[in-house]
Amino acid sequence: MADLGRLGKETFVNGSAAMPPVKGGAFTSFRTKFIALIGATVLLSLLVGGGVGLWNVGKLSHDASAEIESGLTKANEEYLTRYINMTSQRATLMFNRTFDQVTGLAKLSQSLIDNPQLNQDLNAFLEQYPGFSDKMTYNSAANWMQNARGEPSVISVWGYLLDENGRMRPDVLEAVRNTQFFDLVVPSLMTSGQDKLQMYYVGPKERPIMRTMPYSDQAQTFDQLYPGNNSQNWWDFFFPGVYEAWESWLKDPSTRPVPTDITVLSPYVDAITGKLIVSYFHPLYTRSRDAVAGMVAMDVTLEQLTQLVEDVKIAETGFAFLSQQNGNVLTITPEGESLLGLTEVSATGAGVTGHERSLLKSTFKDVASLRMPRPGATTIDHVTVEKDGKPMGLLVVMHPIEPMNMWQPNKGIAAENLMLGFVVPDSEIYASLYGAQKQISSATNSIVKGILASVLGFLALVLALSIPLSRRFTAGLVNLADAAGRLTRGDYDVQVPVKGRDEVALVGSAFNSMAREIREHTEMLEHRVAERTSQLASANDEIQRLYDKMKDENLRLGAELDVARKIQMMVMPAQGELERIPDLDIASYAEPADEVGGDYYDVLYIPGGAKIGIGDVTGHGVESGVLMLMVQSVSRALYERGVTDPREFLDVLNRSIYKNVERTRTDRHLSLAFVDYADDAVTISGQHEEVIIIRADGAVERLDTMDLGFPIGLEANINDFLASTTVPFARGDVMVLFTDGITEAESEDGRLYGIDNLVASARRSHHEPAGLIAATIIADLRAHIGKQKVHDDITLVVLKHR
């Protein structure tokens, strides 16, 4: 009982050990889950709300930025376009003023050409005044003539215009004289209007004398800088093609690229001053307007234009440049040149040193691929350059100024639009945009921070509120969990306090009643276990008692069986007894199926003869053995009383056995036959199996006993059925008596041994002594049975006449 009780408790303890702990786990407690749920819900809604807010703020800032950018871009572009147009107009004005002066001088000159008399008179008149007559001297070394220093203008007459004596040709001399008005007119022109380097006249191709104001060592400088100029026509040497172009213009004015006679030289380094200059040429024509009569010209430094361009200031570092149509930049600040990646190369032309600094050759791809605007149009481009190793965005605005006829070395005269360009770094143009974006971004950031702070703050507030709240909500559950834990540990008296009427309270009530029930059940269980254990104990006692008793009885039964068997064996004839019979060699074999057999055989000796009995009691075991003992005893008694008649013998035997069977209510009977031997003959009586006789010559006789008797112990009176038969039994004859245990012995495959096998086996060994015959038969039978179960008692008796 105590053992069982302890076992029960251990089972409960094991059950609790397998359960997860109720408290302590990070996410196991209901309260933690409750708080986590509230936190997650609030956090989710705040994040969604905050996210939507942030998205809107982001969108707003993006839209505002875009709006500002678009507005700023428009405003900037409008401003720049207007500015560049204005500057372009100013540049045009500047050119026009130069053009006007050149045109003025040209008109004056042309009118003098058109009025040769006036010109002659004017010159003659002027020669009367000192300083107006040229004192020409011949430089024999250089082979040219030039007036002396100290005169207002220098006039050079090239060697190819002199005769062999170093004197001017008469027409040349006249031409020189006809240009003396220059000294009168030009000084006033030089000092008015734009700053001019020099103004000069060059004669027609047949006498290209050159008068230049102010005076300089003109021919000497030319010889120094342009060797060979004195031996080739001036026009062809310095400006090939210009003269011819003018001649064609004269014939057809519409061939002028730009409808003006003024021809501009592309900027070049002046041979005399060394400055970058632009020359403006104006052709003169003969009085009859059928040929070119030379030109007047004016050299202007680019400084003024440069000044105009350099005066352009946009934002902080924005600048302007002036370029030719082909991208050659004429004027630009050194910083601008560097920023646009331009490099300057000096190109040497035939007569003048050119100037090459092309946008197309910029080291920056964007700049090199800038498109030039069409006349009158303004282009705005964004390019990216590199400054101090960092990319830098630039806004490039370009606008062409008024077109002009421009001569370029090797190219002749073509219309040329000089380009005005403005360059402003994006960062400056969009400085305000970037500022606005920065402000928007910072505003967005502070909004984000605000939202995050409010989300976290609200979350903290909710958690702070939900913790005590959850404690209140879950108190009942915690109590329940504690109580359940105590219950698990075997404390069946546990009860939880029940407050309120919510579901937890209902569960608490249910738990309390459950706990009470468990306690009752447990107590009852213990009681019942005790009761049952007590019953089992007494049953066990009973079993033990019965077992002891059974052991006793078994022992006793075993002893009884032993006794019965011993008695049975004892009453069997001993081998020595068999050998006492003089005529007969008798061998027997008996093997009971149980401890006590039901087969009977006996050999009774009398002088001169013997009575051999063989029988088979139905069934086997003790009762059959006892019946067999009775048969043996009665037979013995009858034999001793001298009953020799076989029928009488069997009749008396049957009566006594029948009565005994009745008395003992033994439901058994037996077959029984006797063989009486005397004087070489056997008398067989009683009903049993066949009797086999193997004659000495091997002949086989099988005697049926069915009609010689009747089963013993079955009927009270069998006298009517009894009979006997006598056959000879001589020397060498063999008789085999057996029970059906032999003939009905089964082989492993269920075949019966049968009488034929028995006869054959006996016949095979009939010449042997009885013992060997019996051994042969049993060996054959054993071989037949093999491992098959032996169902019945086996008894064999072999008689051989000696």
Added chain:
Amino acid sequence: MEIKTGEYNVWNEGSTIHYEGTLRLSGTDAYQPILELMQAVLAEKPQNMVLDLTQLEFLNSSGINLLAKFTIELRKHPELPVKVLGSTRIPWQSKSLPNLQKLHKGVELVIT
């Protein structure tokens, strides 16, 4: 009624009792159910009775005792014709069945 095992089968069709297989029961007590079946058929007071043993391959001595006892009982009903059917094919039958006729003259033994 029918008594059936893997080894033997005993059943009746009206007053004809069929025996089939191998009867090797140990002792009279073991044969009691079969005896009861036979007595039950007899208790019906049939006009005649047939014991068909033609399919009973083996019957041990206790079984023969049973048949003998039943035959002795049949002598109390001399008016009831009893037919015992046997087979020459089966050795024990020609050896043991004639005794039944000796016990009760009313038994008609047909061994074919």
